[in-house]
Amino acid sequence: MTSSAKKQALQRVKEAKRTVLAALRENGELLNLQELYLFLNQTEDILSMAVIDEQLANLQSAQKKLEEITRRIKEDIEGLEDVAEKVEIATKAVKGVTDAFKTIA
């Protein structure tokens, strides 16, 4: 069922529900009409959720791709942190040389 078909079906269910409600107002509490109203109300939810789910699926598709980009940004950030860390490693290496001088002295 296509998206527009679902929306059309939903619209028809809403219209039918209103017609049943109008009939109930005119004819009083007819059990068949009440059950039909209940059925249409449930169908309205089923179709509403189906069209919502369709939009959420579209959103999920974009979300997954954006998530991949955020993963890459995290890697870039780690790479930038590495620059300072490399200098730190150099400092430690120089400390090793300094310690060697101390030993000689």
Add this chain to the structure above:
Amino acid sequence: MRMNVFPVRHRIFLFMATLWAMGASGCAVLTPSQVQEVERFAQATKSYDVLPGAVIEAQAELRKREKIYAAAGFIPGDTSLAQIEDASAARQEYQKRADQAERLLSVLDEYARLLVALTADNFTSDLQDEAQKLGERIDRGIGEYNAAYQKEFKDFGGIIAAGVRGAGGLYIKRRQTLALREAVTRADPLMEEMTVAVNGLLDLYLTTSDGEGFIRQTEQDIKELFLANVQGSMAKQPLYVAIHTAETLELAENAYRLAEKARAAIGNLRQSHRALKENLQRKQTLTSAIETVKVFADEVGDATVLKKKLSR
């Protein structure tokens, strides 16, 4: 007398470091206006993730109330109980979708937060600290060497530190620019995709050229039910029913306004991202060239301060 045996090497080192930094940077580094644009985007994105979910949730509550009005009004016995149970079950099913929308949209917040982190100053300030430690360590090493071998080599830790800070700072800013540009360029079509999906979702709730959305239709149904109940009872409704109905209609109005705001906000967010992308792709204008020069000058300034600090 102290021996100044490395002046030529110092100069070569600084020259090479600067050349490397300039070459690596391609003379284009992250400018303050680009950072500002990132912050503007992050601001637009902040807390957006909860809005569409809140619209779904508000409409779920309206639907629940609509069913309860029907159950309380004109549906008797078992059918009425079934309607009440159905109202609660459907409410929960809608809530799952509201939560899902919020979860999916939280990626926007994460993305904006990471862009801000990517453009932060902490990478260069960390480098500043490490460069200072390196310079101090080198000077201490020279001191130890002079003491061990009775030499008088002049300290050059400050120059090394300044070179590392200056060249490293520019290198970091260049890497930040490239990473930011790549991320934003790649994300831009996805922002469009997300905007379309969010608009598609919100349009279900709003009145559009296709007609009235969920909120207005449910609001109308609730009014019809109220009238049906009044007619069914052949009398006035109790005060609490009238008050509850008024609150429900207020909820419907607020839900509609929220949906409108959520729609406008996703539009702003899309525009902010597009502006950010354009800012990052724009060819050097005089203003941006001046900004770039200022960034270079700032980096060199920081390096010089460090050199002076270590030369004391």
